[in-house]
Structures are given as C-alpha cells and as structure tokens.
Amino acid sequence: MKTEKSRTLSALTSAALAIPVAAVSNHVAADAPPTMTEVGYRYSQYQEDDLSESDVFNSDSGGSTQRYDINIHQFRVLAPAGDNYSVDATFDYETMSGASPMGTVSDGDGGALLVMSGASIEDTRMDLNVKTTRYYESGNASVIGGYSTEDDYEAFNVGLEGEKHINDKLTTLMGGVGYSDDTIEPTQKLGAIRVTEEDKYTATIFAGIAQVINAESVLQTSINYAYSDGYLSDPYKLIDQRPDSRASIAWNTRYRYYLGSLDAAVHADYRLYTDDWDMVSHTIGFEWHQNIDPNLRVIPSFRYYSQSQADFYKPSDMQGLEGDQSSDYRLSPFGAVTFGLSAVAHSYNWKVIVSAERYISGGDLALGTVETEHPGLLQYTLLTVGFDYSF
Amino acid sequence: MKHNSFSYKLTLFPILLIAVGAVGCAEIQPWERGELARTEMKWDPDPMKSALRDHIYFSKEGSSGGASSGGGGCGCN
Amino acid sequence: MGGPCSIQLYAESENEATYQAKSAMDEVYRLEAKYSRYRDDSIISKINQTSLDGESLQVDDETAGILNYANIVWHESDGLFDVTSGVLRKVWDFKSGCLPSQTNINKVLPLVGWDKLNWNNGLLAFPLAGIELDFGGIVKEYAADRAVEVCLQLGVQHGLVELGGDIRVIGPHPDDTPWMIGIRDSRAPEKAITKVPLMTGGLASSGDYERYMMVNGVRYSHLLNPCTGWPVKSLASVTVMADQCLIAGSATTIAMLKGDQGLDWLESLGLPYLAIDQNGVQHGGI
Numbered sequence A: 001m002k003t004e005k006s007r008t009l010s011a012l013t014s015a016a017l018a019i020p021v022a023a024v025s026n027h028v029a030a031d032a033p034p035t036m037t038e039v040g041y042r043y044s045q046y047q048e049d050d051l052s053e054s055d056v057f058n059s060d061s062g063g064s065t066q067r068y069d070i071n072i073h074q075f076r077v078l079a080p081a082g083d084n085y086s087v088d089a090t091f092d093y094e095t096m097s098g099a100s101p102m103g104t105v106s107d108g109d110g111g112a113l114l115v116m117s118g119a120s121i122e123d124t125r126m127d128l129n130v131k132t133t134r135y136y137e138s139g140n141a142s143v144i145g146g147y148s149t150e151d152d153y154e155a156f157n158v159g160l161e162g163e164k165h166i167n168d169k170l171t172t173l174m175g176g177v178g179y180s181d182d183t184i185e186p187t188q189k190l191g192a193i194r195v196t197e198e199d200k201y202t203a204t205i206f207a208g209i210a211q212v213i214n215a216e217s218v219l220q221t222s223i224n225y226a227y228s229d230g231y232l233s234d235p236y237k238l239i240d241q242r243p244d245s246r247a248s249i250a251w252n253t254r255y256r257y258y259l260g261s262l263d264a265a266v267h268a269d270y271r272l273y274t275d276d277w278d279m280v281s282h283t284i285g286f287e288w289h290q291n292i293d294p295n296l297r298v299i300p301s302f303r304y305y306s307q308s309q310a311d312f313y314k315p316s317d318m319q320g321l322e323g324d325q326s327s328d329y330r331l332s333p334f335g336a337v338t339f340g341l342s343a344v345a346h347s348y349n350w351k352v353i354v355s356a357e358r359y360i361s362g363g364d365l366a367l368g369t370v371e372t373e374h375p376g377l378l379q380y381t382l383l384t385v386g387f388d389y390s391f
Numbered sequence B: 001m002k003h004n005s006f007s008y009k010l011t012l013f014p015i016l017l018i019a020v021g022a023v024g025c026a027e028i029q030p031w032e033r034g035e036l037a038r039t040e041m042k043w044d045p046d047p048m049k050s051a052l053r054d055h056i057y058f059s060k061e062g063s064s065g066g067a068s069s070g071g072g073g074c075g076c077n
Numbered sequence C: 001m002g003g004p005c006s007i008q009l010y011a012e013s014e015n016e017a018t019y020q021a022k023s024a025m026d027e028v029y030r031l032e033a034k035y036s037r038y039r040d041d042s043i044i045s046k047i048n049q050t051s052l053d054g055e056s057l058q059v060d061d062e063t064a065g066i067l068n069y070a071n072i073v074w075h076e077s078d079g080l081f082d083v084t085s086g087v088l089r090k091v092w093d094f095k096s097g098c099l100p101s102q103t104n105i106n107k108v109l110p111l112v113g114w115d116k117l118n119w120n121n122g123l124l125a126f127p128l129a130g131i132e133l134d135f136g137g138i139v140k141e142y143a144a145d146r147a148v149e150v151c152l153q154l155g156v157q158h159g160l161v162e163l164g165g166d167i168r169v170i171g172p173h174p175d176d177t178p179w180m181i182g183i184r185d186s187r188a189p190e191k192a193i194t195k196v197p198l199m200t201g202g203l204a205s206s207g208d209y210e211r212y213m214m215v216n217g218v219r220y221s222h223l224l225n226p227c228t229g230w231p232v233k234s235l236a237s238v239t240v241m242a243d244q245c246l247i248a249g250s251a252t253t254i255a256m257l258k259g260d261q262g263l264d265w266l267e268s269l270g271l272p273y274l275a276i277d278q279n280g281v282q283h284g285g286i
Helices: A006-019 B004-024 B047-060 C015-037 C043-052 C061-076 C085-090 C102-111 C139-153 C245-257 C259-269
Strands: A040-050 A067-079 A083-098 A100-107 A114-117 A121-136 A139-149 A153-164 A171-184 A196-213 A217-230 A245-259 A264-275 A280-293 A296-307 A334-346 A350-362 A377-388 C007-010 C056-058 C118-120 C123-125 C160-162 C167-172 C179-185 C186-200 C201-207 C212-215 C217-223 C237-242 C273-276
Touching: A006 C061, A006 C245, A006 C259, A040 A296, A067 B047, A114 C217, A121 A350, A171 A217, A264 C245, A296 A350, A350 B047, A377 C061, C007 C015, C015 C061, C015 C139, C061 C139, C061 C179, C061 C245, C085 C102, C123 C217, C139 C167, C139 C201, C139 C245, C167 C245, C179 C201, C179 C237, C186 C201, C186 C237, C186 C273, C201 C245, C237 C245, C237 C259, C245 C259, C245 C273, C259 C273
Parallel strands: none
Antiparallel strands: A040 A067, A040 A377, A067 A083, A083 A121, A100 A114, A121 A139, A139 A153, A153 A171, A171 A196, A196 A217, A217 A245, A245 A264, A264 A280, A280 A296, A296 A334, A334 A350, A350 A377, C007 C160, C056 C123, C118 C123, C160 C167, C167 C201, C179 C186, C201 C237, C212 C217, C237 C273
C-alpha cells in the first residue's frame, strides 16, 4: 500500500471536499416550508333553530321566528414559495339570510320576550386572508393581512406572528401582535334611527409557550390580550349602548396526547376569559381523533362553554335609562354545549372531510345560576363537507 | 369598576410558570418524537374547520381570543 | 439510485436506528431527486433543457461543486471520464446485442466533450445545443458519502452505507473489527473472489460484467471512450479504497477507461486497489 499521495489524488480529493453541502441538518429540527402545494375547499351549512312563537313579542305583527341560515364556501391554498417561504391564503364566501333580535321586552312575569326584525335580512360576506411565513433554522415568522366585506361592514386586519424553538426543539416560544380596523355602515330603514358610519379598532398581543412533555404528549399555554376602541354597540338594536372600549385577557391551554395502544389522539383545550365588561367565561374542548384504519379517521368532539353577563347587560330593554345597557343575548349569562362528529378519509395526497356539529345553549347550562334566561339563546346545526388535495 | 378584571393577570402568571416548570425537564430524543409528528397530534389538524368554528363562536358568544394575532371583526349578528 | 441500497448501523434501540437510517435515506432521496435524469423536475433535466435551447444557466452551489469535480476528473483522466459522454448510450444498446453503425456513432460524437461547454463560476453555458450532462459515476458515490455524513451528525459511530455496490463505512463494528466486503469475481459476479476488510472510508468497484454484450466472441463493455465512441479494452474489474466513496468511485472508473494503462495509472494514484485483468490475474495490494 502506498502512502505517498499522488498529485491526481490530491486534485480529486480537494475537489471532492470542496463540494458545498446544501444545508442538511437534523431533519426533525429544521423548520421548513411545506414540500407540496395544498388546496382545500369546504362547504358548510349553518342553520339556527327557529324561535318558538311564545318567545317572540311581535310574532303576530311581522316579527320573524326564523333566524339565520348561512351557506359558507371556504377556499384555501397553502404553497411553498422559494426555499424558505410559504404562502397560506384563505378565501371565505358566505351568504346569509334570516332575521335577528332587535331587542327584548319584559313579559311582566320576570322573564323577557324578543322583539324580532321582520322581513328576511340578506347579506353576503367575503373574507380574504393571506399569511406569508418565513422559515428559519429554528423558528418561523409570519406576516398576516386580511380584508373582509359585507353589505354593511368592512374590516382590515394585519398581524405579525413568530415561533422560536429552543431546548433542542422540546420547547417552542410563540408570540404575535395584530391590529384590526373595522367600519360599520348600517343599512338604513325608514322609521329607525341608526348611526350612519362608525369605526372600531382592535389591537391584540399574545405570547405563549409549547412544551414536549414526553414521547406522547405536548402542552401549550398562551396569554392573549385584546383592546378594542370605538363603536362597540349594535346599531340594529332598538336600544343598545355599550362602553366605547373593551379590554380582555384570554388564557388558553392546549394539550395533545397520543394513545399508542388505541391509535388515537386526545385533544383537550381550556380557555379562561375575562374582560373589563365584567364578563368571565370558561371554555373546555375535547376531541378524540381515532384512526380506524390507515385511511380513515373518526373524530367525535365535545365543547362546553359558560359565560357570566356583562355588567351593563339588561334582560329587557329599559327606555329612558341613563348610561350603558344592552339586551344582546351574547352579553347575557348562559352556558352552551357542542357535540360534533367528523370523519376524514385520506390517502397520501387526498383528504375528504365530512362533519356535523350541534350547538345548544341555555341559562341552565351556565356554571352559575341564571335568574332570567335570555329568550334569544341559540341552537344551531353545522354541516360541513370538503376536501384537501396536495400536489 | 371597569378594570377590576386585571386582578386576573396577577393570578394567571404563577400558574403558567408552575405548569411549564413541571414539564421543562423532559428529555426526548429526536427519534422518539415520531408520534408527536402525527397529523392528528397537531395543534390544528384542520385549520379551515377551526377557522370556521372560531368565527362562529366569535360572533355568537361574548368572548374570544386564542393563540393568534386574531382577524377582523364582522357584522354578523 | 439503481442496484441494491442498504444502511446497516448499530444503535441503542430500533426506533433510534430507524430514525437515523431514515434521515440518511432522506439525504439519498434528496440527491436522487435533484440529479436524476429520469425526473423532469431535476436539475439535470433543467440543465439539459437549457442545453437544447443553447442557453446558459446559473446553478446552485452544490451543483457547482459537483461540476467543478467533474471538471477535475475530466482533466485528471485526460478526457476519459467525461460527464457529457452519456449521449453515446443513445447509439449503444447493450440489450440489443447489435453493434451500432459507425455512421450513428459519428452523429452523436460531436455532442461529446466537456471542453465543448463553458463552465465558469457557477455559470454553465452551451455554445453547442444538445450536449447532455449525466452525473452517473459521481452522484451515487457522493450520495453514499453524504448519507454517512448525516449518520455521523446524528451520532452514529458504527455502520455502513451501500448504494448499488458503492460502499462507505460510518465506522467499524462496535468491537473495533472491520467490515468484511466481498469483491465480485468478474467472470462469476454472483460469487465473491475475495473479501477485504474495511475499517473506515469508502470502497467502490467497477467491472466489465456490469453491462456488456458479446458480438462474434468479442466483449463490448459499457465503458465507452468519449473520443472514439467505442468501448475500451479494459481490466475485467477494479476495486479501490479511499477516504471518500466519491474518490474511490472515480478512481475505478478512470482505471477501467484507461484500458491497458489502467494498472499503471492505479499504481501511480497511490490508493489501495485490487484489479483483475482479462486473464483473471489479480493485481494490487488491498
């Protein structure tokens, strides 16, 4: 065996060693854009149950007992762009029809009756959102821009979000800021006194941390602070005057656990919300992602929600009262449950989704005791079909 | 009265730190993280579905807010 | 990548081994996808399309490194190892058992020649449309080296990567014994003529048995001289050991293309080798 290296060998060796290695690091570690383009579509029917005539004050004078039906088309494209970027664009097209509560009156017996709008309201909503993400060795950063428009409403929003992996990728820090500028121009109606154009601004900031706990589970917790300023009332209500600002904090905790023996993943989420309108709410969500075979997954889900009332909430509208008041059911004390069932059939580049959800809300579902249940609390059914395709 | 809710801020953070401190010492090798990479283990396995859900809850309930910078509002009543 | 590919490695658990092997295979697949001439989206297809259009192309750093290497190999082999010689396959169909006509060889020969294209600082220009590049003989060996690098990065200390007969050792067995590599008998390729120990580095083999045809009792191998367009009368097989699989692979190819000067060339190169001539005589001191 010769030990003296020839000139040829030196030339070959130095040329071989000079081949620069394309950044190939730890494959789990590097944050990378998706390798394929994914397109998705969902069609959903959202249908609120009709009100009972006995809950509607003006049911025999034109007040509708029918509430909203909404058809929603969602489109999405998620595409890699260059070596380090991805673009995630969603477009929603919604058509809604139905009637909504304009106010409440006392039924003289401690309860309240709804005053409903008459003729069916028709509206179309379009919402475009684009999120561009830059991927780094151990994290990513996104810029978000969105625009939505309705007959009487327009909203622009922008956001910045980022994630940073630390601790050998076992821990992820995340955070972001957002800003939204909304304008409402209510449709005018003869005889009704409504504002012509009002604005509101919302600023959001959040920070969170996700931690790999063991080979089967991960936990994420985050704090979200939002501040809205401007016109926060509902112009279509007979009487509705809310404070001109709202500050809220939401604490979200999410947990994912993989059960190897059952080939299923459990999702458990909890949110505690509180704001300076004196509202506190608790949201608990469970999902069970059960793999039936390599190409089929079934996902039953359950959600529980309970909120306390806003401090200026009034069960029935009070004429001539000074200061803030609202009889909006969304500011009333109530609880709600959602039962859902989804099925996802998938192959390596196809996914077909069918899902159904049923939402029931009521005063008796709230954590505390509700003296006067709002007659306008919702029940709805949401049906979705859709697909994702990657190429 | 308006800002009494900020007392929550003080109680929230200790809980947050305890939760993280308790799990911060885990050591899981990269090859042991296969189950965590499963699609059903994502925070959001179906972003379009959760976006629609969030939108409905946002417009039909009194509270909102998650681990995101949020979006625009809507006139949906 | 063609031929059997395997990764053997020692790990503390099957999960760990699977993860490490998969990471290494991902690197091989990455290079396969990037440089395969059978894939429309590969850089090779893009280069060859640029050539058809008679245009020029700025290539990425890794591709530039490989082209620089191809340039050195071409020079060091006196023009025998030529990444443009792949077009000769269009006239040499070894499955047919028929020799191509000299007229057909003459038609493609003008498109062969590394010196007919311009390669400068990452810019590849084709003054002559239709020259095709083929990184066969480079990328498979480079991929074996890269797969080993990935394993080393992931902490593998003992293992071996084989891509279609080209081998690179990650490290010896845990008890410090070498891997024993069988060398094919060039006239009975399913049998091992000898076994050689390999502690570290790479080992590559080339033989006239890999693809050839017999016409009127004469053996015509796949090793084509880019100047004449005809197969060379080469050694029967050559095996070379080097730190890198890429160097070992290039050395075997050049030694085969050198024909009757192959042995001298191997001797002057200074790497351990084992050559078998057409009479079945073994040379070299592996």
